[in-house]
Amino acid sequence: MSSLLLDVQGVSKYFGGLQANEDVSFQVNKGEIVSIIGPNGAGKSTLFSCITGFHRLDKGQVFFKGQDITNRKPHAIGKLGVVRTFQIAQVISDMTVLENVMTGGFLKHSRVPEVRKRAGEVLSFTGLFEKRHRNALSLSISDKKRLEVSMALAMEPELLMLDESMAGLTPVELREMIELIRKVRQRGVTVVVVEHVMEAVMELSDRVVVLNSGRKIVEGPPKEVVANPEVIRAYLGERYHAARQ
Ligand SMILES: Nc1ncnc2c1ncn2[C@@H]1O[C@H](COP(=O)(O)OP(=O)(O)OP(=O)(O)O)[C@@H](O)[C@H]1O
Ligand SMILES: [Mg+2]
Structure with missing residues (x-):
């Protein structure tokens, strides 16, 4: 039986008039690897920041193991077991x-x-x-x-959130990073990744959540998600299909 670890409910985040996240909901079960994908500017990193306390949400709630962690400080959320990395190694x-x-x-x-x-x-x-x-x-x-x-x-962490850990790696380094993330999961750590490297997304993910213009448009197993016409239109386009041939 799957047990719910992270429960994100209706998260919205606005930067002035820009809807960086709009009513995003998704769940992560213990032991899963879940990927969040979508075009540049879709709101993936913002969602990570909302979950881990680096941004204040405008709407919605975030629960970790049933506990409301909405808008708590990053340090407090980290102590509870939710830890993220940053896209730019800051x-x-x-x-x-x-x-x-x-x-x-x-x-x-x-x-x-x-x-x-x-x-x-x-x-x-x-x-x-x-x-x-x-x-x-x-x-x-x-x-x-x-x-x-x-x-x-x-x-x-119990839940490790990685923002583009595979960007800029050579093929050999990519293999090593995929193996490392697998090893992390084997240790009992649940993992959420934001990733553009589709090879890694396909190999690692139990489930994929797709964001576009701040909204969740599709969610499902990786093979289903990459075949979804809306995902192809919004994100993958010919790029992914060309790469597979
Ligand atoms: N601190 C901020 N202030 C104002 N606007 C922001 C801020 N952070 C992000 N944005 C805007 O919010 C939108 C979502 O950005 P975000 O960085 O979450 O996208 P992303 O999906 O992570 O994109 P990428 O794949 O390029 O990393 C973008 O339009 C971005 O310009
Ligand atoms: Mg980002």
């Missing part, structure tokens, strides 16, 4: 890889030796342990993406 600081991951660890733990030990474990899991003493800003794009995931994992 959280990585001019410190070592290990120190960056440690900043995540302080969300749930306060003793430095314990936080350092846990951060090392996370880096072993994500494959960055050998680079733990490198300056984080010197990492490749791929390793920066991996570091962001590591920092998020150090916060010990």
Whole structure:
């Protein structure tokens, strides 16, 4: 039986006259990987920000494990177990890889030796342990993406929300990131991704939610969603179909 983890109900967010999210509802069950796709400007990152407390909603409610988390602070939502990454790696600081991951660890733990030990474990899991003493800003794009995931994992989330973790990766790096996300799920973490890389969406997702102009237009299993005429018209177009041939 599936158990409901995240319940997003009728979320609307306006920037002046712009409807960035309009009455968006969707649910995520424990253990799932759900993808959110849609054209540039569809409102995907805004929805992440609304769920995780980085934006105040104008309408709607967000529940995590039955608890109303609407408009709570990101820190409080993180402590409850909902952690996101950002599309633009804005959280990585001019410190070592290990120190960056440690900043995540302080969300749930306060003793430095314990936080350092846990951060090392996370880096072993994500494959960055050998680079733990490198300056984080010197990492490749791929390793920066991996570091962001590591920092998020150090916060010990139950629900991990990844905003475009696969953008700009080579095919080999893409395979590695897909494998890492699978491993994260095997650990019992539920995952929501915002993603344009359809190969990853098709391989990873149990369910796909499609946004267009702030609204949810379609939701379903990946194969059904990519064959949906409305999704092809609004987003995939010839791009995806050409790529499949
Ligand atoms: N802080 C903000 N202030 C004003 N407008 C914003 C703000 N953030 C986003 N928007 C606008 O809201 C709309 C949705 O943006 P959002 O970043 O959520 O889209 P997205 O689906 O994540 O797009 P992309 O695929 O390009 O990342 C866009 O029109 C964007 O310009
Ligand atoms: Mg975005």
